[in-house]
Amino acid sequence: MTTKQPTPDRDNGTARTLRFDDAVELAQCVVAAxxxxxxxxxxxxxxxxxVDHADDARLLDGVAEAIEQLDTFKDVAVSVVSGRALTxxxxxxxxxxxxxxxSHGIEVANTPMxxxxxxxxxxxxxxxxxxxxxxxxxxxxxxxxxxxxxxAIHVRTANPDTSHWALANLKQQTTAVDGAxxxxxxxxxxxxxxxxxxxxxxxxxxxxxxANTVVFIGDDVTDEEAFAVLRGNDISIKVGTAPxxxxxxxxxxxxxxxxxxxxxxxx
Ligand SMILES: [Mg+2]
Numbered sequence: 001m002t003t004k005q006p007t008p009d010r011d012n013g014t015a016r017t018l019r020f021d022d023a024v025e026l027a028q029c030v031v032a033a034x035x036x037x038x039x040x041x042x043x044x045x046x047x048x049x050x051v052d053h054a055d056d057a058r059l060l061d062g063v064a065e066a067i068e069q070l071d072t073f074k075d076v077a078v079s080v081v082s083g084r085a086l087t088x089x090x091x092x093x094x095x096x097x098x099x100x101x102x103s104h105g106i107e108v109a110n111t112p113m114x115x116x117x118x119x120x121x122x123x124x125x126x127x128x129x130x131x132x133x134x135x136x137x138x139x140x141x142x143x144x145x146x147x148x149x150x151x152a153i154h155v156r157t158a159n160p161d162t163s164h165w166a167l168a169n170l171k172q173q174t175t176a177v178d179g180a181x182x183x184x185x186x187x188x189x190x191x192x193x194x195x196x197x198x199x200x201x202x203x204x205x206x207x208x209x210x211a212n213t214v215v216f217i218g219d220d221v222t223d224e225e226a227f228a229v230l231r232g233n234d235i236s237i238k239v240g241t242a243p244x245x246x247x248x249x250x251x252x253x254x255x256x257x258x259x260x261x262x263x264x265x266x267x
Contacts, residue, residue, distance in 0.1 A: 001044040021248045023255045026237065029261035030215050031231055035075035039263075040202055040226060041067070042218035043082040045090060046239050049218075049253050050186065051159045054084070059092050060257050068095040069264035076267055077088070077209045081105070081182075081198050083190065083222055085147045094161055104183065104222060105147050105201030106194060115147060116193065123180055126194035127151050131174050131191060138166035151193040156187035163187075185220045186242075199225035217256065 019127060030037065041047060041151035045066075048057045058146055071078045079099040082089055086109060087190035092101070100109040108112060116124065128144070131151045134143040141158035153170065155163035167189045173193050174182045181192045198218070206214050212233070216226045219239035227236040227246045239256060 009228050010190065012074060016183035018249065020251045020255065021237075023258035024262045025248070026074075026248055027266055030213075030235060030263055031266040032236065033215070035211040035213065036209055036211050037076050037213045037215060038202075038205055038209055039070065039078045040205065040216040041078065041080045041219065042216075042223050042239075043084060043092065043187070043200075043221035044081055046217055046253060046256050047080070048058075048092065054088070054154065057092075059094070060234075060253050062257055063253075063260060064093055064095055066257070066264040067205055069099055070094060070260070070267070073096055074266040077211070079205055081201055081218075081226065082169065083185065083220075088196055091255050099205075101201050103147050103150060103196065103206075104190075104192075104198055105196040105204075106147075108201075113148065118195045119179065120149060123177060124149060124151070127174065127180055127191040127193060130170060130177075134166045134170040134189075135172075138163040138170070142166070149196075150190050150192045151192040152188050154188050183222050197225040197228040198222055202226045217250070217259075 044057055047063045048059050067078055070076060079101060081101045083104050084102055086100055086107045089100050089102050128146060128151045131144045131153045135144050135153050136157050138158045141161045141165060142152050142153060142155045157266055167191060171182055171185060174180050175209060181195055183190045202214060202216060215235040215241060216230060217237040218226060223242050224245060230236050237248045237250060238244035238246035239250050250259060
């Protein structure tokens, strides 16, 4: 490839010019990788552009068709791995047979979830109360999303100053809730009553399909947990300009669409 290998954001903490991979050349790398191949795709900011309110997010035209094509190839498995709840993921119009993992790995499509324990129920109630209080502190534009085992506060359209303070305070409060954990994202903080990570989900997926290569692409902080479990021939791709441990970068969901389209025609 003619592009950088890899993106060394962490080196020395020095300023550097970000360079993006060529989408078609990056697709060729994936096509040439040892099979079976697992392709893990984040959703928001990757397959759909980021929007002010999560309910307004839509797949870019052509994404669903490219994924549908990819999923027909022998020894290629596609999974969409999102922080969204499965019910929310299903509103996007993704191909019906594509494997979905929601809530950062807590929800797996067609797999029964372990019910919340009494302890987790109590913990979740506490976290919901704290999140509601934080949303009130952050002010207009902040809103709370309730999921099966977690609660997320979104502040993309709230005042940045009050939001920053409210989320920092909420993060601190969460550390005092026994057994709880939190994950910061882009203008969101999610609090968990049950521990999970996209990394654990990817490890499980790798085992399930006995993948020789795992490709994972994501844009947010929580995707770094997936990048962290990749190894050897695996391929990690960051979307956007945020710091990352990923080997490669694409600029935005439009570049991801070019990558997916090239993949779909290359296998
Ligand atoms: Mg994302």
